[in-house]
Amino acid sequence: MRYRIATIPGDGIGPDVVAEARKALEAVASVSGFELEFAEAMMGGAAIDATGEPLPETSLEICRRSDAVLLGAVGGPKWDGLPGDKRPEAGLLGLRAGLGAYANLRPARMFPELAASCPLRADIVAGGLDMLIVRELTGGIYFGQRGQDEGGDAAWDTERYSRAEVERLLAVAYGAARARGRRLCVVDKANVLESSRLWRRVAMETAALHPDVETSFMYVDNCAMQLVRNPRQFDVIATSNMFGDILSDEASMITGSIGMLASASVGGSGPGIFEPIHGSAPDIAGRDAANPLATILSAAMLLSYALNRKEEAALVEGAVAAVLAEGLRCADIASGAPAERVLGTRAMGEAVARKIREAAR
Numbered sequence: 001m002r003y004r005i006a007t008i009p010g011d012g013i014g015p016d017v018v019a020e021a022r023k024a025l026e027a028v029a030s031v032s033g034f035e036l037e038f039a040e041a042m043m044g045g046a047a048i049d050a051t052g053e054p055l056p057e058t059s060l061e062i063c064r065r066s067d068a069v070l071l072g073a074v075g076g077p078k079w080d081g082l083p084g085d086k087r088p089e090a091g092l093l094g095l096r097a098g099l100g101a102y103a104n105l106r107p108a109r110m111f112p113e114l115a116a117s118c119p120l121r122a123d124i125v126a127g128g129l130d131m132l133i134v135r136e137l138t139g140g141i142y143f144g145q146r147g148q149d150e151g152g153d154a155a156w157d158t159e160r161y162s163r164a165e166v167e168r169l170l171a172v173a174y175g176a177a178r179a180r181g182r183r184l185c186v187v188d189k190a191n192v193l194e195s196s197r198l199w200r201r202v203a204m205e206t207a208a209l210h211p212d213v214e215t216s217f218m219y220v221d222n223c224a225m226q227l228v229r230n231p232r233q234f235d236v237i238a239t240s241n242m243f244g245d246i247l248s249d250e251a252s253m254i255t256g257s258i259g260m261l262a263s264a265s266v267g268g269s270g271p272g273i274f275e276p277i278h279g280s281a282p283d284i285a286g287r288d289a290a291n292p293l294a295t296i297l298s299a300a301m302l303l304s305y306a307l308n309r310k311e312e313a314a315l316v317e318g319a320v321a322a323v324l325a326e327g328l329r330c331a332d333i334a335s336g337a338p339a340e341r342v343l344g345t346r347a348m349g350e351a352v353a354r355k356i357r358e359a360a361r
Ligand code: NAD
Pocket: 013, 017, 072, 073, 074, 075, 076, 077, 089, 092, 258, 259, 275, 277, 278, 279, 280, 281, 282, 283, 284, 289, 290, 291, 292, 294, 332
């Protein structure tokens, strides 16, 4: 079996972390007897510098012809002054829309070895933390009509959702809930927003079709609070684009470090996009200081969701758990305990690839 993976290194620490995730994928392929063909595509600031466009058509075409897309991160201060549609982030939105990836799956899982990095009281997260946020990704306020008046003294963005957009997102969320703890919390602001009232209406209808999953509803402000008060109450959260953006970053910090969190953007007929939730971290770029584990865990999601290689995905996740259990850390997840050894980006990537090969022996 041969799979084609498009890699988009992007900017800042993106190329460094993608290189290490690629090593993990190559290690898995070598021990599992399938072949991977990698095709690199440009996006973000790197693409702007080379072509003037954040997402050249050739890059989108490389992705469309692949089984999955592995992405680092884009953006940085060098391109911050550009107009909105020419900025690196426009490439990201264009890629998601171009591949029809409308559902963003963001697991927030705390490895027991990293409990000390959790900013919450130990009793709140005792027993670990494992939730999944399913965020709508191609609709809502990030894609709605926007503008400003002539003088620039007033501006507006529009949140608009259709029934079909909500239904297809919920279908992914119920699928995920069924594969996990069978509990789904739909988060909205139905007490204020008309678009949220549509979400609530459609979600209540959909819930009736899924009696095997326990469905609950929560306002987004309460959810933001509950995430720090009692995060263990959540299994799967389904929500709109902007609410999901904010809540998933909050959930990520509860688990310790943004450098540990993976994501998958799936749906539609195009290949899924697999990327860490962090950005290009310009403050540590080029210093071999980035934690590659979020991108390596994104590669595990790629194996599971895009290639349906569940065992191989578990192999990668197991290798990450094993290096942590051995005391290996990147700087962002180091607690200073004497048993820990702090590694750079490359050494951490190599340690995970080695563990994958050892575990398969
Ligand atoms: P960021 O996630 O890049 O960095 C936030 C903080 O987390 C920084 O201190 C950074 O050093 C640290 N950090 C992030 N990833 C890390 C890792 N793997 N290991 C260790 N530390 C890590 O967010 P930001 O600073 O708000 O944004 C920087 C740039 O990234 C901006 O241009 C932004 O637009 C872009 N961005 C891109 C994406 C994406 O491509 N998906 C997502 C978010 C931000």
